[in-house]
Amino acid sequence: MEHTRWLDEDEQQTWRAFLAAQRLVSDKVERRLQAAAGMPQAYYEILARLSEAPDRTLRMSVLAESALSSRSRVSHAVARMEESGWIVRRSCPTDRRGQLAELTDEGLRVLEAAVPDHVESVREAVFDGLTRDQQAALREAMEAIVAHLSERPGWPVTGDSGPDGPDAARAS
Amino acid sequence: MEHTRWLDEDEQQTWRAFLAAQRLVSDKVERRLQAAAGMPQAYYEILARLSEAPDRTLRMSVLAESALSSRSRVSHAVARMEESGWIVRRSCPTDRRGQLAELTDEGLRVLEAAVPDHVESVREAVFDGLTRDQQAALREAMEAIVAHLSERPGWPVTGDSGPDGPDAARAS
DNA sequence: TAGTACAAGATGAACGCTCAACCATTCCGG
DNA sequence: CCGGAATGGTTGAGCGTTCATCTTGTACTA
Numbered sequence: 414m415e416h417t418r419w420l421d422e423d424e425q426q427t428w429r430a431f432l433a434a435q436r437l438v439s440d441k442v443e444r445r446l447q448a449a450a451g452m453p454q455a456y457y458e459i460l461a462r463l464s465e466a467p468d469r470t471l472r473m474s475v476l477a478e479s480a481l482s483s484r485s486r487v488s489h490a491v492a493r494m495e496e497s498g499w500i501v502r503r504s505c506p507t508d509r510r511g512q513l514a515e516l517t518d519e520g521l522r523v524l525e526a527a528v529p530d531h532v533e534s535v536r537e538a539v540f541d542g543l544t545r546d547q548q549a550a551l552r553e554a555m556e557a558i559v560a561h562l563s564e565r566p567g568w569p570v571t572g573d574s575g576p577d578g579p580d581a582a583r584a585s
Numbered sequence: 586m587e588h589t590r591w592l593d594e595d596e597q598q599t600w601r602a603f604l605a606a607q608r609l610v611s612d613k614v615e616r617r618l619q620a621a622a623g624m625p626q627a628y629y630e631i632l633a634r635l636s637e638a639p640d641r642t643l644r645m646s647v648l649a650e651s652a653l654s655s656r657s658r659v660s661h662a663v664a665r666m667e668e669s670g671w672i673v674r675r676s677c678p679t680d681r682r683g684q685l686a687e688l689t690d691e692g693l694r695v696l697e698a699a700v701p702d703h704v705e706s707v708r709e710a711v712f713d714g715l716t717r718d719q720q721a722a723l724r725e726a727m728e729a730i731v732a733h734l735s736e737r738p739g740w741p742v743t744g745d746s747g748p749d750g751p752d753a754a755r756a757s
Numbered sequence: 758t759a760g761t762a763c764a765a766g767a768t769g770a771a772c773g774c775t776c777a778a779c780c781a782t783t784c785c786g787g
Numbered sequence: 788c789c790g791g792a793a794t795g796g797t798t799g800a801g802c803g804t805t806c807a808t809c810t811t812g813t814a815c816t817a
Contacts, residue, residue, distance in 0.1 A: 431724075
């Protein structure tokens with residue numbers, strides 16, 4: 414690493430707008446979801462993915478990936494939601510390491526009760542402020558970023574620093 | 586509230602892309618800042634605002650607003666950074682309720698040491714994935730969202746639920 | 758000049774997330 | 788078929804954020 418590729422004026426403004434929009438939107442959405450349904454966005458995401466899955470069941474690792482969460486996060490979250498009775502865990506028949514997370518009826522009810530207000534808050538936070546063209550452009554840009562970040566992302570996408578420490582036994 | 590204004594297919598995809606890009610970008614940037622400088626993004630933001638202010642000094646509330654943080658967050662964060670010797674707090678001469686936060690020389694050094702790698706990570710996460718046109722469009726959309734969210738935002742922008750609880754003594 | 762409303766900050770508990778370990782199981786090369 | 792590496796998932800400590808509350812100080816109004 415030698416010299417920094419600084420941001421020009423335009424890029425600075427773009428980055429600031431990105432940051433601001435990001436914070437404003439997720440604050441608003443998160444806060445409202447918390448108030449209305451008593452759960453953070455990450456939990457909602459998990460419940461949503463499960464509800465779309467066959468048998469409302471997913472392996473923990475698949476769940477983590479599809480909800481863009483680290484394994485650790487999902488593990489904690491599912492444990493918590495199991496206590497609430499929204500999810501049950503069973504061990505996977507074909508791979509004895511694996512765990513299956515299944516959405517319970519109760520969990521589905523809670524999710525469905527949360528959806529309408531959540532959707533409304535997303536609309537207010539994002540779409541009510543955009544023209545149709547702006548929305549299309551936003552989508553294109555976001556998808557480009559995601560695509561760029563999903564190929565060879567420096568170190569793994571999901572984080573979680575690997576099974577052992579940063580460099581354990583990895584020599585030779 | 587009667588019927589929900591659901592998201593159509595296009596809006597769904599836009600929202601998912603927004604969420605994904607948001608998570609991917611802030612994960613990457615946050616993680617790298619933490620690794621390289623040992624501070625979260627929110628702290629960086631605070632230090633950055635202070636460094637741009639006259640006398641590297643800002644009132645807590647102004648600092649909170651300009652860093653898009655809640656008062657409470659800034660209070661905790663500044664307390665922590667004061668222990669690290671990056672910031673000092675003085676009471677405000679003109680308003681004895683107020684506190685002034687000033688960036689120390691040490692704090693400025695730490696910030697400046699953190700900047701280059703942070704900027705690089707932002708470039709990699711965002712700008713390397715976008716054409717110039719996409720970047721301009723992204724900026725426009727983000728600014729539209731921010732503008733929309735900054736006027737009459739339902740309840741106050743910064744959060745923090747007000748001086749007293751949700752409805753304390755407020756009756757008649 | 759009270760008295761009441763409001764603003765600025767601080768604070769502690771609750772909570773979710775991350776990081777670094779750790780155990781169990783499966784995969785794979787010799 | 789054995790032994791090391793990789794995979795799947797969990798766990799606990801540490802930390803930052805939020806929420807509700809409190810204290811102190813200012814502003815407004817009667």
